[in-house]
Amino acid sequence: MTQDELKQQVGRAAANYVLSNVAHGAVLGVGTGSTVNFFIDEVAAFKDRFRGAVSSSNASTARLRAHGFEVLELNDIETLPVYVDGADEIDAAGHMIKGGGGALTREKIVAMVAQTFVCIVDESKRVDLLGAFPLPVEVIPMASAAIARRFVxxxxxxxxxxAKDGSTFVTDNGNWVLDVHGLRIPDPVGLEAEVNNWPGVVTVGLFARRGANISLLGTKEGVHRIDY
Ligand SMILES: O=C(CO)[C@H](O)[C@H](O)COP(=O)(O)O
Structure with missing residues (x-):
């Protein structure tokens, strides 16, 4: 199976998960990325079961709307039963590196509100130690050099x-992203807390304090569900 086929398989499994576990009329929390795109495409056939969705990026909002989903403002929602999102790495405790698509800040905000974080990944994302994937950090532009020195x-x-056109990548929030290579992260909760405290950091792409509750892991043998 190709990586895309594994992603499609977990996208479908996540659609089945929300159809079985989320009450009619609820609002879905929707993440960002190629795996989530498969989820959106799979769940769209059942959109009338949901009041709508809260989205974590302009890209996911556009895809949801193209399918006829109502996209709601997080400020108008009190509870979100489930948030479905991908990850760049996930460890055995459900701690993740996220932000490969640059949507980490809104992803962390929506994840904070959700009762259950369902992480959908193909098996290449499962790691013993976080850090082989460069850690994305959204920063206020004027602080980027100072924060970069701290990571050194x-x-x-x-x-x-x-960005693809060679210009500096700008997030949906108008900020820049540092990708930090070469980190080994044995204490993701501690590093997340430390980096969060640096002035100029908007969001560090470690999702450890609030990690995944469930992962749906796409493998050649089928989708494995892991509860944390
Ligand atoms: O955090 C993310 C976007 O900010 C994505 O969830 C992460 O990059 C995984 O993406 P993909 O499903 O395309 O592999």
Missing amino acids: DLDGQPTLRV
Whole structure:
């Protein structure tokens, strides 16, 4: 199976999960990325079962709307039963690196409100130690060099993310992203707390304090569900 086929398989499994576990008329929390795109495409056939969705990015909002989903403002929602999102890495405790698509800040906000975080990944994302994937950090532009120096002090190699056209990548919130290579992260909860405290950091792409509750892992042998 190709990686895309594994992603499609978990997208379908996540659609089945929400159809079985989320009450009629509820609002869905929807993440960002190619795996989530498969989820959106699969769940769209059942959109009338839901009041709508809260989205974590402009890209997911556009895809949801193209399918006729109502996209609601998080400020108008009190509870979200489930948030479905992908990850760049996930460890045995459900801690994740996220932000490969640059949507980490809104993803973390929507995840904070949700009761259950369902992480959908193909098996290549499952790791014993976080950090082989460069850690995305959304920063206020004027702080980027100062924050980069702090990561160098931690033996990381930060690079400023560049868009496909060669310009500096800008998030949906108007900020920049540092991708920090070469980190080994044995204490993701501690590093998340530390980096969160640095002035100019908007969001660090460690989702550890609020990790996944469930992962649906796409493998050649089928989808494995892991509860944390
Ligand atoms: O965090 C994310 C976007 O900010 C994505 O969930 C993560 O990058 C995984 O993406 P994909 O499903 O395309 O592999």
